[in-house]
Amino acid sequence: MADIEPYENALDAIPGAHPYSRSSRYHDAEIGVHRMADGTEVRYAKRRLLPPLSEAATAAEESAPHTVSSGDRPDLLAQRYFGDPGQWWQIADANPVLDPQELTEEAGRTIAIPHAGGFPGPGARYA
Numbered sequence: 001m002a003d004i005e006p007y008e009n010a011l012d013a014i015p016g017a018h019p020y021s022r023s024s025r026y027h028d029a030e031i032g033v034h035r036m037a038d039g040t041e042v043r044y045a046k047r048r049l050l051p052p053l054s055e056a057a058t059a060a061e062e063s064a065p066h067t068v069s070s071g072d073r074p075d076l077l078a079q080r081y082f083g084d085p086g087q088w089w090q091i092a093d094a095n096p097v098l099d100p101q102e103l104t105e106e107a108g109r110t111i112a113i114p115h116a117g118g119f120p121g122p123g124a125r126y127a
Contacts, residue, residue, distance in 0.1 A: 020045070024087040028120055063112040064093055072104040082116045090114050 020026040031044040036042060066077065074088035082090065092100040094112045103111050 019043070023084065023086060025093075063114045065110045066113045068104050068107055068109045068111060070107045072107075074100045074103050077104070077113065081113050 020029070020033065026045045026048060028111045029048045032044050034042045034044060066081075074091055077084035078088040078092055079085040088100060091103060091111065091113060094114045095103055097103055103109075
């Protein structure tokens with residue numbers, strides 16, 4: 001019986017395959033390989049750089065403002081606007097914070113919510 005290849009090795013056989021799902025913040029990150037002294041290869045996601053913040057990135061065409069209410073959390077906002085709580089990182093990327101919890105710790109703060117897929121959804125409401 002043939003050995004089962006690790007997940008990462010199986011993906012290597014598929015051109016363009018990536019170990020992170022398309023919805024992951026690391027999907028577009030370059031995958032590096034570190035070779036240990038014993039020859040073992042360790043794969044890792046290279047540093048993911050955010051695009052520079054510019055007026056265009058925060059323009060109304062690409063995002064909408066959201067006023068933080070008490071009880072808001074990045075994952076709850078991602079569920080509300082994208083239908084997936086795992087997409088909280090898109091909101092974090094659109095706002096200049098180091099810790100995503102900073103986004104919602106102050107009620108009344110206005111944060112940018114990027115449009116899902118770059119387009120506002122039909123009937124999308126941002127409050």
